[in-house]
Amino acid sequence: MNWVRAIAAVLVLWSGTAWAATLTWTANSEPDLxxxxxxxxxxxxxxxxxxxxxxxVTLGTGTSFNIGTPAVxxxxxxxxxxxxxxxxxxSNLVTFTPAGAPPPPFVGxxxxxxxxxxxxxxxxxxxxxxxxxxxxxxxxxxFHHADHTAPFGxxxxxxxxxxxxxxxxxxxxxxxxxxxxxxxxxxxxxTCVTVQEGTPPSVDTVTLNVVGNPAxxxxxxxxxxxxxxxxxxxxxxxxxFHHTDHTAPYGxxxxxxxxxxxxxxxxxxxSVVFVFLVQGTNIxxxxxxxxxxxxxxxxxxxxTVTLNVVGNPAxxxxxxxxxxxxxxxxxATVLLDGxxxxxxxxxxxxxxDPPKLYGTGPHTVEFVFxxxxxxxxxGRANVTVRExxx
Numbered sequence: 001m002n003w004v005r006a007i008a009a010v011l012v013l014w015s016g017t018a019w020a021a022t023l024t025w026t027a028n029s030e031p032d033l034x035x036x037x038x039x040x041x042x043x044x045x046x047x048x049x050x051x052x053x054x055x056x057v058t059l060g061t062g063t064s065f066n067i068g069t070p071a072v073x074x075x076x077x078x079x080x081x082x083x084x085x086x087x088x089x090x091s092n093l094v095t096f097t098p099a100g101a102p103p104p105p106f107v108g109x110x111x112x113x114x115x116x117x118x119x120x121x122x123x124x125x126x127x128x129x130x131x132x133x134x135x136x137x138x139x140x141x142x143f144h145h146a147d148h149t150a151p152f153g154x155x156x157x158x159x160x161x162x163x164x165x166x167x168x169x170x171x172x173x174x175x176x177x178x179x180x181x182x183x184x185x186x187x188x189x190x191t192c193v194t195v196q197e198g199t200p201p202s203v204d205t206v207t208l209n210v211v212g213n214p215a216x217x218x219x220x221x222x223x224x225x226x227x228x229x230x231x232x233x234x235x236x237x238x239x240x241f242h243h244t245d246h247t248a249p250y251g252x253x254x255x256x257x258x259x260x261x262x263x264x265x266x267x268x269x270x271s272v273v274f275v276f277l278v279q280g281t282n283i284x285x286x287x288x289x290x291x292x293x294x295x296x297x298x299x300x301x302x303x304t305v306t307l308n309v310v311g312n313p314a315x316x317x318x319x320x321x322x323x324x325x326x327x328x329x330x331x332a333t334v335l336l337d338g339x340x341x342x343x344x345x346x347x348x349x350x351x352x353d354p355p356k357l358y359g360t361g362p363h364t365v366e367f368v369f370x371x372x373x374x375x376x377x378x379g380r381a382n383v384t385v386r387e388x389x390x
Contacts, residue, residue: 021096023076024064032082035060039077039090040067040380045128046075048090053077055382057338058364071377073097085362093130108191110176113162116197120164123154123195125176129188132181138239140172140287141273148181169198171206171287173273175239190238192271192289205286206276211260214294218262223250223274225286230279238271250274267295304379305369311355313387319355320383321348322367329372337364345372360388 023038039048040056047053056076059065067076074096080088108127114120127133135152137144144154153162154174175192194206205227212219223233233250235242242252251260252272275287304325311318324330332349334341336358341351351365366382 021069022064022066023078023094025078025091027061027063028080030082032084033061034081034083034085036062037079037081037087038065038067039079041075042072044075046077046093048079054366054380055364055384056366057335058362058384059338067096069098070096071098108178108189110191110193112193112195114164116195117199120166121195121197122156122162122164123174123176123193124157124162125152125154125191126150127178127189129178131188133178133188134181136177136179138173138175138177139167141236141239141241141275143239152176167197170284171196173275173287173289175271175273175289177239187268190269190271191291192273194288206274206288208272208274208288208290210290210292212262214292218264219292219294220254220260220262221252221272221274221290221292222255222260223252223276223288225250225276227276227285229285231276231285232279234275234277236271236273236275237265246279250276265294269293305367305381307365307367307381307383309383309385313385317355317357318385318387319353320351320365320367320385321353322369322381323347323349324369324379326369326378328378330369330378331372333368333370335364335366335368358387362386 025036036059038056038059039046039053041050041052041054043052045052056067057065067074075093076096077090077093079090108125108129110123110125113122113124125135134146134148136146137152137154139154145156147153147157151157151159151161154176155165156163171194173192173194176190177187178189179187205225207224209222209224210219211222223235225231225233233245235245235250235252237252243254245251245255249255249257249259252274253263254261270292271289272292273287273289276285277283278285306323308321308323309318310321322332324332331343331345333343334349334351336351344350349367362384363386364382364384366380368380369378370376371378
C-alpha cells in the first residue's frame with residue numbers, strides 16, 4: 001500500500017436535533033488496510049506535526065465516527081494505517097463549531113516588503129485557513145482591490161510575493177479583509193498594518209491601547225499622539241468612518257473625559273484605525289491601527305492536562321494517571337480505546353489504580369477534563385501504550 005497518500009475525503013454531518021455530529025470519509029481499498037485514526041485539535045494549525053493535535057480514537061475499517069457535540073470549536077483530520085502500523089498522511093481538515101459559539105480566531109501573518117524609509121514598499125498577507133478564500137484590501141480607508149488567489153499582496157503581487165510602490169510621504173494604513181470565496185458575506189478575519197513612507201519622525205507620533213477585555217466583554221481603544229500641535233483624530237471601524245474627535249482624550253467608541261469608553265460590536269475580529277490630522281485641515285500627522293478579537297479567548301499559554309504511564313506495559317500491569325493545572329473544581333472522563341471506562345470526580349485521576357492488564361497490543365487512553373457538573377471542556381490529552389513485548 002502507498003502509505004504516503006491522504007484519505008480521499010472527510011465530511012462533517014450535522015444533526016438536526018443537535019445531539020451529535022459525525023465525521024464520514026471515503027473508504028480505502030487497499031487489502032492491508034488496518035483502520036483509521038481520528039485526530040482532534042482545539043486550535044490551528046492542526047496537523048500531525050503541529051503539536052496541537054491529539055489522537056481522539058483508533059478505529060477499524062468503518063468510515064464514520066460520531067464526535068458528539070463539543071462545547072467549543074474543534075478541528076479534525078484522519079489517517080489510515082495498515083497491519084504493520086504504517087500510517088498515511090493526513091486527510092483534509094474539517095471544523096466543528098457549536099451553535100452560538102464565537103468563530104475561531106483569524107490565523108495569519110502580515111509582512112511589509114521593500115524598504116518604505118528609502119524607497120518603494122508593499123505588504124504581503126497570508127492565512128493558514130485551509131478553505132478557498134479571497135481578500136479585499138484598503139489603503140488609508142479606501143478600497144484598493146480584491147485578490148482571489150494567494151499570494152495576497154498590496155499593491156499587487158508577482159505570483160511569489162507583494163509588489164512595491166510609492167504612495168506619498170507619511171504614514172499609511174493597509175487593511176486586509178479575508179472572506180470565503182464562494183460566500184463573500186462570510187468574513188473569516190481581518191488584519192491591518194501601518195507603514196511610514198519616507199524618513200520616520202524622531203518619535204512615534206501615534207500610540208493605541210485597547211481598554212476593557214474584548215475576549216469576555218465590552219472593549220474600546222484609546223489613542224495618543226506626541227505631536228504638540230492642535231490636532232484632531234478621525235476614527236474608522238472595520239474600514240468605515242466612525243467619528244471625529246477634536247479634543248483629547250481620543251477614544252473609540254467614545255471617551256468619558258479620562259479614557260475610552262467601551263462597547264460590543266459583534267463577535268469576531270475588528271480593525272480600529274486612528275488618523276491624526278492638524279486641526280481643521282487634511283494634513284496627516286500620523287496614524288495607527290489595531291486588530292481586536294471580540295468574544296475570542298486567547299489560546300491557553302500552557303498545557304492544561306498531563307498524562308503519565310505507570311507500571312511497565314512491556315512486561316506487566318500498567319495504568320495511566322492524569323493531572324491538570326486548571327484550579328477549578330473539575331471532573332475527568334476516561335476513555336480506553338475510544339470507549340468510556342469511567343468518570344472520575346476527584347483527584348487523583350487514574351485509569352484504574354492499581355495497574356492491570358488489558359490485552360496484548362496497542363491501547364489508547366484519553367482523559368477529557370470538564371468543569372464539574374457541566375459540559376464545559378477545559379482540556380484533554382491521550383497516550384497510546386503497547387502492552388506486551390514491543
